Amino acid sequence: MNSGKVPVNVLKRSVLRQLKNKRTEIADSAGLGADCAVFAPFSKGQMVTCVQEGVVELQCENDLAEAEREDLSVMPMRRIFQKCANNLAAAGAEPVAAELVIFLPETVEEPELKALMEEAEKAATDLNIQIIGGQTRVSSAVRQPIATATGYGILSEAAVxxxxxxxxxxxxxxxxxxxxxxxxxxxxxxxxxxxxxxxxxxxxxxxxxxxxxxxxxxxxxxxxxxxxxxxxxxxxxxxxxxxxxxxxxxxxxxxxxxxxxxxxxxxxxxxxxxxxxxxxxxxxxxxxxxxxxxxxxxxxxxxxxxxxxxxxxxxxxxxxxxxxxxxxxxxxxxxxxxxxxxxx
Missing domain, CATH: 3.90.650.10 (PurM-like C-terminal domain)
Structure with a gap:
């Protein structure tokens, strides 16, 4: 894919359509033409946030990606979400939502992006986290996909x-x-x-x-x-x-x-x-x-x-x-x- 924003048809087909898990705490998610998510009002508790980043594995491996798996800083997308959820839980919060930013190399094709999003959605769903927005960009400066998950949790009044x-x-x-x-x-x-x-x-x-x-x-x-x-x-x-x-x-x-x-x-x-x-x-x-x-x-x-x-x-x-x-x-x-x- 070419550098810059992922094309709209690719965004709709291989990114947004993969996001299915919903939570009542989210009134409106970010999407095409909408850059912000809205949390539903809640009367008790506090908002907690954390960030987790990582170089992620591609499921559609080419020779370069196969070699890169020897790098132990590379991790599956599910671990990025798990680490984010762990950080929130260690603060006493219930993980609720996450924003996901992905930077991709130009060598990545749409099926690989779709596979990454499917993996991200499965990881989020397993943790009952709703992906509420983010960014997906392609850059010639990137050699491996890099993902950053910003997690949001709710700390109940009792937990506070x-x-x-x-x-x-x-x-x-x-x-x-x-x-x-x-x-x-x-x-x-x-x-x-x-x-x-x-x-x-x-x-x-x-x-x-x-x-x-x-x-x-x-x-x-x-x-x-x-x-x-x-x-x-x-x-x-x-x-x-x-x-x-x-x-x-x-x-x-x-x-x-x-x-x-x-x-x-x-x-x-x-x-x-x-x-x-x-x-x-x-x-x-x-x-x-x-x-x-x-x-x-x-x-x-x-x-x-x-x-x-x-x-x-x-x-x-x-x-x-x-x-x-x-x-x-x-x-x-x-x-x-x-x-x-x-x-x-």
């Missing part, structure tokens, strides 16, 4: 009260849901599948590559909000150490964590050892950090919903950020570049 109650982190328990390193393990296992199969049984490799089924943190975030005042942060780029540092730095507090309590799947241990990466600094989408003054009660509430969770430490009123590993005590380093890129 609960989340606000947990903002003072000092003295609160640190809870981690599911297991760290899930996202990175899945990416590494998929990329190194053949090499891993030489050393490990097929069931272990396939299980590791299928960890993407755990990416959503919406269930645990909703349960945590109902279980008392809390602050939450989804663990993504940089891994659990980066996420913990960011929470402590943002609140101006310290922390102490027991490294032995950080939850790891055996598949992650094996894949990380094989790929020579540190699982504690590996992208960990699918795992949520919850700070709560009633950590045990939150863990029990999560367990009742079938969600694994464990208390790994506490936030403190000092400036020290300490990692305990049996008799060893060390200071937490500032966040480093994600370990996933060592394997590129």
């Amino acid at each position: 009260t609960q989340v606000s109650a947990g903002k003072k982190l000092a003295g609160q328990d640190i809870i981690i849901t599911k297991w760290i390193g899930l996202e990175g393990t899945a990416d590494l296992a998929a990329r190194n599948r053949e090499k891993l199969l030489v050393r490990y049984p097929a069931y272990l490799v396939e299980e590791a590559a299928a960890f993407d089924r755990y990416y959503s943190i919406l269930p645990e975030a909703a349960t945590a909000v109902k279980s008392g005042g809390c602050t939450m942060h989804d663990i993504s780029e940089g891994g659990v150490f980066a996420a913990l540092w960011e929470m402590a730095e943002g609140a101006g507090v310290g922390l102490t964590i027991d490294m032995k309590k950080l939850p790891l799947r055996q598949e992650t241990v094996e894949v990380c050892e094989f790929c020579n990466v540190n699982p504690y600094e590996l992208r960990s989408g699918g795992s949520l950090i919850i700070a709560s003054p009633e950590g045990t009660a939150v863990v029990e509430a999560l367990a009742a919903e079938g969600i694994p969770a464990v208390i790994v430490g506490r936030f403190t009123d000092s400036n020290d950020r300490l990692i305990l590993n049996e008799d060893e005590v060390r200071y937490m380093d500032r966040p480093q570049r994600d370990e996933i890129y060592k394997n590129v």
Whole structure:
């Protein structure tokens, strides 16, 4: 396709016609000749917004796209929407809507654009998010499709009260849901599948590559909000150490964590050892950090919903950020570049 706006007939046929999911919170969506969406009035709660961008995979692969899949910064469209929804949920909000901006290279043809929009709509529908507008442009400066999703969520009045109650982190328990390193393990296992199969049984490799089924943190975030005042942060780029540092730095507090309590799947241990990466600094989408003054009660509430969770430490009123590993005590380093890129 030529640089500039996508032609009107292509926009109508391969973009707008793919958008079918509707929510009552949206009074009117953007569309042809209408650049703004309108939210229906709501009397309670607050609006929450976040942005998630990424280089996306093409489903109609050509030779260049096939080569680009070796780049671990490339991701499927569904993960962009999931990350956006996770960010909203970690703020205590219910994901409602998203605007989608896509920049395409000139080499992309209309069937590929349609496939991207079908994937985006399926991802949004699975999360019960309505795509309410955006932009689709073609540029000679772009080599791979680049997508940005701006998500909108509604924080109910009850959630506002609960989340606000947990903002003072000092003295609160640190809870981690599911297991760290899930996202990175899945990416590494998929990329190194053949090499891993030489050393490990097929069931272990396939299980590791299928960890993407755990990416959503919406269930645990909703349960945590109902279980008392809390602050939450989804663990993504940089891994659990980066996420913990960011929470402590943002609140101006310290922390102490027991490294032995950080939850790891055996598949992650094996894949990380094989790929020579540190699982504690590996992208960990699918795992949520919850700070709560009633950590045990939150863990029990999560367990009742079938969600694994464990208390790994506490936030403190000092400036020290300490990692305990049996008799060893060390200071937490500032966040480093994600370990996933060592394997590129």
